[in-house]
Amino acid sequence: MEKTLTLELKFKTSEGKNKNLTLRNPAAELTASAIKPVMETIVGLDVFDIEGVNPYSIADSARYVERIITDIL
Template sequence: MVKKLELRFKSAEGKTKVIGVDQPVEGLDPMIAQAAMEEIINQDMFEVEGIKQFAAIKDARYVTRTVENIIEEV
């Protein structure tokens, strides 16, 4: 089973933008996640053609998936 943390934002255009974190801390405090996301927004580091990519918080979530290899790496 593979777990990933997704920090999901809205761009200035209203599109969903995601920062994915592999092997995240389990049981992350929602207030800490929100503060981190607000800091990413406040840094104003990500723009494409003048459009702010991380303009607002949408949500944060853990995503879990199961991976089953049928052929191992040779």
């Protein structure tokens, strides 16, 4: 059995679409008060541009995603 943990930072693009930034092997005890300022910094940098669209325009939410893989054959 293999278990992985990722931290998924969810943003809105400048066009209002959803965009995720996924981080592998995050510290498992991060809180909203620790994550929110980092997301706001990413938004504030305004350095990302893909064909005129900022993919990280608005910080939306964050969540841990735990995945368990069990081989059966």
